[in-house]
Amino acid sequence: MQTVLIVVHLLIVLALIVVVLLQRSEGGALGMGGGGGGGGFFTGRGQANALTRATAILATLFFMTSLGLTILSTYSHHSQKSIFETTAPAPPSQQGGAAQPKGTVLEQLKQLEKKKAPPAAPAPAPVPAPPRQ
Template identity: 60%
Template sequence: MQTVLIIVHLIIVLALIGVVLLQRSEGGGMGLGGGGGGGGVSGFMTGRGQANALTRATAVLAALFFLTSLALSIMASRGSAPRSILDGAAPAGQQAPAGAQGGNVLEQLQRLQGEQPANPAPSSPATAPTAPQVPQSQ
């Protein structure tokens, strides 16, 4: 349902952009007509009738845009409950260590990786890591 409403919302947005761009500029500029207002155009809708139709279409599309926006926001907030990003910090299949609840995020991540959290003042220089042990075949 939400996907259908998003597609309808996007169609309304594109139609609204098109209708707004079709309207004649009220400013002193030349506008899209080239001659200052498209004076030589004759056809089905001209002058005041076209302006009224475009104004009404803009109002209807704007109202539909707001309605679909409200509906999408209500649908998005209905299915979600507030939760913390730290709730799923433990990797899949592993339990978090018993002491991993306290401290800041960096310390929790270091505990999950099996490292000791860094002290604010280094007590001794770190020793160089040894090369990884490769099992030998017999």
């Protein structure tokens, strides 16, 4: 169901882009095609009414499919929590009695960083100043 709604949503998006780009530019800011030349497939008021109505219909469908996708997403993942709030499954260890790490995924990653952090490098010895002559 969700896949079908996504495909319909994408088709509506593409149609909305096409309809918006077909509309006559009022200010002629882009400088391409707008300005009321005589070569359009509609004329004057008919074109404006049809494209405005099509834009309104497609925009309404766009918002409806967006809300539908949001509702489907909410109900399909209702039981799941954030991945950061769940514990990761224990990796298979070579030792049979290894303790399972506790805490959230972020806490486990911090513990792993502490274990794998290399020891701090010793400070370099100061370089003696050359003798004055």
